[in-house]
Amino acid sequence: MKNLNNKIKKIKIIIKRLADLYPDAKIHLKYNSAFELLISTILSAQCTDELVNKVMVPLYKEKYKTPKDILNDGIDNFRNNIKSINFYNNKSKSIFKLCEILEKKYNGNVPNSLEELTELPGIGRKSANVILGNYFGKKDAIIVDTHFKRVTSRLGLTENNDSEKIELELKELVPPSEQFDFSIRIGEHGRIICKAKSPKCDECNLNDICPSAYK
DNA sequence: CTCCCGATAT
DNA sequence: ATATCAGGAG
Numbered sequence: 001m002k003n004l005n006n007k008i009k010k011i012k013i014i015i016k017r018l019a020d021l022y023p024d025a026k027i028h029l030k031y032n033s034a035f036e037l038l039i040s041t042i043l044s045a046q047c048t049d050e051l052v053n054k055v056m057v058p059l060y061k062e063k064y065k066t067p068k069d070i071l072n073d074g075i076d077n078f079r080n081n082i083k084s085i086n087f088y089n090n091k092s093k094s095i096f097k098l099c100e101i102l103e104k105k106y107n108g109n110v111p112n113s114l115e116e117l118t119e120l121p122g123i124g125r126k127s128a129n130v131i132l133g134n135y136f137g138k139k140d141a142i143i144v145d146t147h148f149k150r151v152t153s154r155l156g157l158t159e160n161n162d163s164e165k166i167e168l169e170l171k172e173l174v175p176p177s178e179q180f181d182f183s184i185r186i187g188e189h190g191r192i193i194c195k196a197k198s199p200k201c202d203e204c205n206l207n208d209i210c211p212s213a214y215k
Numbered sequence: 216c217t218c219c220c221g222a223t224a225t
Numbered sequence: 226a227t228a229t230c231a232g233g234a235g
Contacts, residue, residue, distance in 0.1 A: 046219085
């Protein structure tokens with residue numbers, strides 16, 4: 001119990017400092033609709049947001065605005081158009097199947113619950129929470145990507161290695177109204193300071209409360 | 216636990 | 226030439 005309270009106090013400090021450091025942090029993916037965000041989120045798996053933007057923004061503009069647009073163009077054309085993105089073969093299959101489901105089951109719309117989203121091909125909990133937080137304004141969304149895993153682990157906020165367990169664990173520690181912003185800022189911090197290989201602990205404003213600093 | 220698989224930085 | 230980037234499905 002004392003340990004839990006200490007964690008919560010520590011998280012309060014982290015929330016405050018990250019908010020000061022990254023007041024306007026937001027997702028790097030560019031989109032004009034829930035559909036575009038959904039497609040780009042699938043494509044961003046194990047891939048940078050920048051590359052997804054580079055490939056997809058022109059495609060959304062000229063041809064792929066709705067699930068029907070992708071279905072009508074055919075899977076071969078779609079796959080060919082995204083082939084500079086990694087895992088393009090699997091991702092094309094997921095997205096094509098996804099578009100069929102969106103048409104048949106959701107009238108071309110994007111569902112807005114975690115349960116419905118994670119049933120869609122290519123969408124796991126991380127991607128579902130990205131959609132819910134960024135498009136549907138859900139504040140109590142913890143987004144566990146590779147950055148979130150690494151940074152929260154280094155900070156001593158979790159001892160878990162499983163993404164879903166980390167998500168549920170942190171949902172108990174971070175105030176619901178802060179969860180989404182916290183996730184985005186942790187991700188930003190992971191990209192800029194708390195990098196996988198050579199973390200910049202000397203530049204980190206959390207190094208005084210981080211058990212992993214300078215190691 | 217294995218497969219998927221290209222772009223960019225160094 | 227090699228390291229780094231960074232989720233989901235079967």
